Amino acid sequence: ELKVEQNPLFLSMQEGKNYTIYCNYSTTSDRLYWYRQDPGKSLESLFVLLSNGAVKQEGRLMASLDTKARLSTLHITAAVHDLSATYFCAACNAGGTSYGKLTFGQGTILTVHP
Amino acid sequence: EAGVTQSPTHLIKTRGQQATLRCSPISGHTSVYWYQQALGLGLQFLLWYDEGEERNRGNFPPRFSGRQFPNYSSELNVNALELEDSALYLCASSLEDRAEAFFGQGTRLTVV
Numbered sequence: 371e372l373k374v375e376q377n378p379l380f381l382s383m384q385e386g387k388n389y390t391i392y393c394n395y396s397t398t399s400d401r402l403y404w405y406r407q408d409p410g411k412s413l414e415s416l417f418v419l420l421s422n423g424a425v426k427q428e429g430r431l432m433a434s435l436d437t438k439a440r441l442s443t444l445h446i447t448a449a450v451h452d453l454s455a456t457y458f459c460a461a462c463n464a465g466g467t468s469y470g471k472l473t474f475g476q477g478t479i480l481t482v483h484p
Numbered sequence: 485e486a487g488v489t490q491s492p493t494h495l496i497k498t499r500g501q502q503a504t505l506r507c508s509p510i511s512g513h514t515s516v517y518w519y520q521q522a523l524g525l526g527l528q529f530l531l532w533y534d535e536g537e538e539r540n541r542g543n544f545p546p547r548f549s550g551r552q553f554p555n556y557s558s559e560l561n562v563n564a565l566e567l568e569d570s571a572l573y574l575c576a577s578s579l580e581d582r583a584e585a586f587f588g589q590g591t592r593l594t595v596v
Contacts, residue, residue, distance in 0.1 A: 412574060413587040458527065470540045472585060474527040
C-alpha cells in the first residue's frame with residue numbers, strides 16, 4: 371500500500387529565508403502532486419510532476435521529483451507572508467488497490483513571519 | 485469556467501441521521517473523487533466514480549456510499565451518522581482517471 375510522508379510537519383520561517391519541504395513515498399508512483407490549503411478553504415493545485423527529474427517553478431515555489439529515490443521536494447525561496455498555508459504532497463499509483471486515488475502526506479503547516 | 489462546486493457548504497446533523505452531500509464537477513470532467521478531511525486524520529480517500537461507476541473505494545464502512553449521475557455530478561451519502569463523521573468533505577474532479585484533480589470548496593459536516 372502506498373504511503374506518503376512529509377517533513378517537516380511544522381515550519382516557521384522568517385520572511386526572506388529559504389527552506390525545503392520533503393515528501394517521501396513508499397512504492398512506485400508515476401506522478402506526484404503538490405497542493406496548498408489555506409485555513410478553512412479547499413485545496414489549490416500547485417504542481418503536477420509526471421517524470422523522473424521533473425522540475426516546475428511558480429513564483430517563489432519550485433517542486434522537483436526523483437522517482438528513483440521516491441522523493442519530491444518543494445523549495446521555498448525568499449519566503450513572504452502570503453505563502454503561509456498548509457502544503458500537501460500526494461502520490462498516485464497506476465494500479466492495485468491504490469488505483470485512481472491520491473494518497474496524501476500529513477501536510478506541512480508553514481508560517482512565515484517578519 | 486466554473487470550478488468544482490459542492491453543496492451545502494455547511495451541514496449540521498444529529499447522530500444517527502443521514503447526510504447527503506452533492507458535487508458538480510468541472511464541465512467535461514468525468515471522474516469524481518470524494519475525500520474526508522477530519523481533524524488529526526489528514527486527507528483520506530473515500531470514493532472514486534468514473535462514467536457512472538464506482539471505480540475504487542477507501543477504507544470506510546458501507547454506510548458511506550454514493551453515486552454518479554449521467555451528467556457526472558455526484559452524491560455522497562452517509563447513513564447512521566456518528567460523531568466521528570464530523571469533517572470537511574472534499575469533492576474533486578478530473579478530466580480522466582489519474583489526471584490532475586481539482587477540488588471543490590468542501591462541505592463541512594458537523595454531527596452533534
